[in-house]
Amino acid sequence: MDEATNAPFISTGCCIAGGGPAGLVLGYLLARSGIPVTVLEKHADFLRDFRGDTIHPSTLRALSELALLDDFLKLPHQQAGHVQAEVAGGIFNVASFGHLDPRWNFVAFMPQWDFLNFLAERASVFPHFRLLMQTAVVSLIEENGWVAGVHAIGPKGNIDIRAQLVIGCDGRHSTVRDACGLSPKQLGAPMDVLWFSLSRQESDGVDPVGKFEAGRVFIRINRGVQWQCGYVIAKGSLESIHAAGLDAFRASVAEASPVLADRVDEIIDWDYVKLLSVAVDRLERWHKPGVLLIGDAAHTMSPVGGVGINLAIQDAIAASNILSDPLRRGLVDESDLARVQKRREWPTRVTQKMQIIAQNNVIRPVLSGQSMQPPIFLRILNAIPWLQRIPAWMIGTGVRPEHVWTQELPPV
Numbered sequence: 001m002d003e004a005t006n007a008p009f010i011s012t013g014c015c016i017a018g019g020g021p022a023g024l025v026l027g028y029l030l031a032r033s034g035i036p037v038t039v040l041e042k043h044a045d046f047l048r049d050f051r052g053d054t055i056h057p058s059t060l061r062a063l064s065e066l067a068l069l070d071d072f073l074k075l076p077h078q079q080a081g082h083v084q085a086e087v088a089g090g091i092f093n094v095a096s097f098g099h100l101d102p103r104w105n106f107v108a109f110m111p112q113w114d115f116l117n118f119l120a121e122r123a124s125v126f127p128h129f130r131l132l133m134q135t136a137v138v139s140l141i142e143e144n145g146w147v148a149g150v151h152a153i154g155p156k157g158n159i160d161i162r163a164q165l166v167i168g169c170d171g172r173h174s175t176v177r178d179a180c181g182l183s184p185k186q187l188g189a190p191m192d193v194l195w196f197s198l199s200r201q202e203s204d205g206v207d208p209v210g211k212f213e214a215g216r217v218f219i220r221i222n223r224g225v226q227w228q229c230g231y232v233i234a235k236g237s238l239e240s241i242h243a244a245g246l247d248a249f250r251a252s253v254a255e256a257s258p259v260l261a262d263r264v265d266e267i268i269d270w271d272y273v274k275l276l277s278v279a280v281d282r283l284e285r286w287h288k289p290g291v292l293l294i295g296d297a298a299h300t301m302s303p304v305g306g307v308g309i310n311l312a313i314q315d316a317i318a319a320s321n322i323l324s325d326p327l328r329r330g331l332v333d334e335s336d337l338a339r340v341q342k343r344r345e346w347p348t349r350v351t352q353k354m355q356i357i358a359q360n361n362v363i364r365p366v367l368s369g370q371s372m373q374p375p376i377f378l379r380i381l382n383a384i385p386w387l388q389r390i391p392a393w394m395i396g397t398g399v400r401p402e403h404v405w406t407q408e409l410p411p412v
Ligand SMILES: Cc1cc2nc3c(=O)[nH]c(=O)nc-3n(C[C@H](O)[C@H](O)[C@H](O)COP(=O)(O)OP(=O)(O)OC[C@H]3O[C@@H](n4cnc5c(N)ncnc54)[C@H](O)[C@@H]3O)c2cc1C
Pocket: 017, 018, 019, 020, 021, 022, 023, 040, 041, 042, 043, 050, 051, 052, 053, 054, 135, 136, 137, 138, 169, 170, 171, 172, 173, 174, 175, 176, 195, 276, 294, 295, 296, 297, 301, 303, 305, 306, 307, 308, 309, 310, 312
């Protein structure tokens, strides 16, 4: 029992709030370095639809560095070696990953829950890895100006987790971040996305296609037996779309993707269509004594380029590379946490800057109904294939890809 709170408690080296891509990759890496780690995930399972389902080349390479790639690729997934966009009726090649190492020269599309289950299962072989599902962090334990753990609620009631370090990987609405009194700077997004699934037939083709036309952006991602569809709307316009009615929405989807016209009735009601309120934000300070924030908790990414998972995982790798040694020695200092921010803030800033340029110069004019001509850069990219390596690098690799430096070590 924790004497101060009367709640049962456990002690660990590092307490990770949130079992998303950042939290589970970090949990895996720290446990592999022999550090006692406890990951708290508020849901009972990882089954959440319409989350990022893209595993990018730099994450595939990290999995290869961990000797996990072959097993990962045995799970059902689809591979895309290039990215195309349809603009004003023409199909343009935007990015091609063909020049990368053949082991990871594609984006793998895999339901996020399969990826997270895979990570959780592989991490469980390390004796110091503990994953508490259905356990939500509610507040921080603070002692003498240092965060010494978290108060949480699990399936059996209150529980305290005392730790040398708390890492908030609890996503865009982070409880840990709120408890630290930190709030991110909003960088603005002109759009929201409506997500839904429609069944897929082999004759539909396989390429993920983003379609841009006056007043509408439509995305479809091959998920095997289904298409994951994203219908991009101007921010705040959901009410008017609802007011126009479901039939009008179905008709617009059919118009955007004629190959799906015969099955738009699968959108049975508005509950079938989930709103992603797009945000782009970033913390100015990612840490305070005893606590660090990474992934979406430190910086929510725009869906442009679908790089949110990749950034979150790269943060986790950097955090593990920098913090494993101080954690093993039991000597984590706030300057170590600042080093993680320093390492990851620059790639985050550059990526968000590129996303905002794309939002303002492509998505905003399209959604405002301006007639759409293929921009000159798209025509150049399409005409000179090797230039497609540049967007491929931005999307697939990122501006500062991380390598796994930490080793498998016996438990401390
Ligand atoms: C609809 C949608 C589509 C997207 N599509 C893509 C895409 O195609 N490609 C891409 O790369 N990115 C995509 N993203 C973004 C991507 O999902 C995120 O950037 C990425 O998941 C961030 O990882 P994370 O681990 O930082 O946070 P999250 O994935 O948000 O994980 C946070 C975890 O913390 C848990 N949690 C929250 N609060 C608590 C608490 N108090 N206690 C314990 N646990 C808690 C949550 O349940 C969750 O499991 C999409 C996002 C959305 C919403």
